Amino acid sequence: MNRTFHQAKGISGEIQPPASVSALLKATLLSLFAKGETTIENTPKCGAAEELFSFVQRSFGAITRQGGSCIVQGSGGFSDPSLPAAIENIPSAETLELIAPLFFRKGVRISGNASSITGRFRNALKKLSASGFSFEFKEQDNAFQLEIIPSSPESLECAIDHPDETMKTICLFAAMAAASGQNRIIETTPLPGETEAIAQKFGAIITVQKQGASYEESEQEHEQDHGNELERRIRRIQKQKAAESDEKSMRIITVREQPVLTAAHFTLTGGAVCAAPFLLAATLCGHSTVTVKGISSGCAPFIHVLRRMGGRLQTEKHKDSDRFDCQVSSAPLAGRRFSGELMAGIGELFPFVCVAAAYATGQTIIRDADFLRQGPMDLFTGTLKNLRTMGVKTGEIEDGIVIEGAREYDGAEFDACGHPAIAMAFSVAAIKNQGESTLVNAEAVDQYWPDFYFQFENLVRNVE
Structure with a gap:
């Protein structure tokens, strides 16, 4: 099954993704x-x-x-x-x-x-x-x-x-x-x-x-009040010493x-793969505000990645539960380096990180991602194939990928490669790019969320 998308001027609303x-x-x-x-x-x-x-x-x-x-x-x-x-x-x-x-x-x-x-x-x-x-x-x-x-x-x-x-x-x-x-x-x-x-x-x-x-400690700091400049400087010095040890x-x-x-x-709480396309789309598409409700902690690494790149995401934890809601608004992104524990937490959200990097200013370097080649589907190669189809400048390194970001791309024909995460991530790219894009083998999402396209397009505001 093929799916056709057109450039969107934004997405807005609330969504509660299905469980993991x-x-x-x-x-x-x-x-x-x-x-x-x-x-x-x-x-x-x-x-x-x-x-x-x-x-x-x-x-x-x-x-x-x-x-x-x-x-x-x-x-x-x-x-x-x-x-x-x-x-x-x-x-x-x-x-x-x-x-x-x-x-x-x-x-x-x-x-x-x-x-x-x-x-x-x-x-x-x-x-x-x-x-x-x-x-x-x-x-x-x-x-x-x-x-x-x-x-x-x-x-x-x-x-x-x-x-x-x-x-x-x-x-x-x-x-x-x-x-x-x-x-x-x-x-x-x-x-x-x-x-x-x-x-x-x-x-x-x-x-x-x-x-x-760990990255989790810096993520907890993000939720704290950073109004004290002296405290911010102390934290930076402590992080630098830890990195040098x-x-x-x-x-x-x-x-x-x-x-x-x-x-x-x-x-069960909302699965990370099903929450990620809405977090990413609202970040990339201008004039967007979306609230994703009932998300599992498995999405925390991706939220951390977007925040490090400049994304505007606010989370609120549910009482007596490990679920949380996330409100996200559009923001320009900047390239960063990601590796180690953070990439281990990203796992099958890798295609979403790569799509975010494709629109970020500057260069994004992703290391320690070679394990993604070893699963039932080669998530690494499928993602790289679609980035290159879109015209993104990429380079493979021993255990990862280098992505040179740009602001705009023309529509392209993407391939889900049989993986729901690839299908959802490049659905976001399809509504961000100029003109018309097609997603081949779009039925891959049925494994995780048969209703995904209806819910996704329900929040999209197309360019008139």
Whole structure:
């Protein structure tokens, strides 16, 4: 399906994006191993969610739908005999990556199409094997078979050398399910804490220790009153000293042996990928003001990026909740350098950062982004392809990209490349550029938000 866009003179209004598919996947899979019934409210109505629910019902027979909620009946433990001995036709690479490590205590045979096996998952299996987990993996023609062998390594220590949230989640799930004693996962670049927070709701015994400064600290400062010039100067000196020191920012996640998970209750919040196009469009398109409501903390890194580039975004946290609202107004942007922990938090929001950089004054340098090539889709290459189609001056570097910003571009033909984030990010570029633009394979958004184009165009004011 192709979609045609015309230049907009602005966007305005309020929008509440649907919940995070990533959070839904993690909560649903963990609930299968918990004791009792887990209720998940505000589930997204999209292709990815429907595929997940169908898989759970087919393989576990443990899910009930009630309006916008689902109830999952847990098995009661990672070695419960009611768990399936074999699983077939897993709906996505992401589901395969997260369900497999949860069976290391009981064991399971998983088979399916070899296209579900990503480079990231192969690397994760090697890392788990080196840590003492056992499995047998076979590929023939277009099919694979993965035999998870019951194994329980003691005092696991696993280092995540690259900023990959999915790799961290795979190792964390394996440690929760099967490792004995006290286990550590060391993130050399601190990653978002969504997985840990979800697991802790099920009673998982997880503690997190952070070393070194992080972008989150500067983001908290942004919310404070900066009226005192002396305090601002002191903070700048402190940041400069921290940057010059040898102390490297890192996170250490400690996971204790988990006898059983307990059922939990979740109300999912607005997903970062679905919130990002509205934050970006309101920033780039003149005379815009948009309020995005009920956003999850997963969007905080992107908000931080836009603020560092000069964006005008004000956030307000909901009481007794991790949700927040964000009001954003149009503003000129300036190029910046982004790397490390911040890029680890950006993850699949990478296309939105690149589109913002395309319109910023000066040069934007993005480092530590090579992990985005390793997922089910090459998010890095797809984004770069569309930037060049638009006429953006770009240059690839070893682990990232350099983008030379400009104020105006003509319309172009973009390709969603099968990824919702690319489709949404270049929908924003399409309404910013002069003339007419076309988005090819626009149906990619259906995986996260089938109603996206209707909601997006409802807020757009076209140039007359």
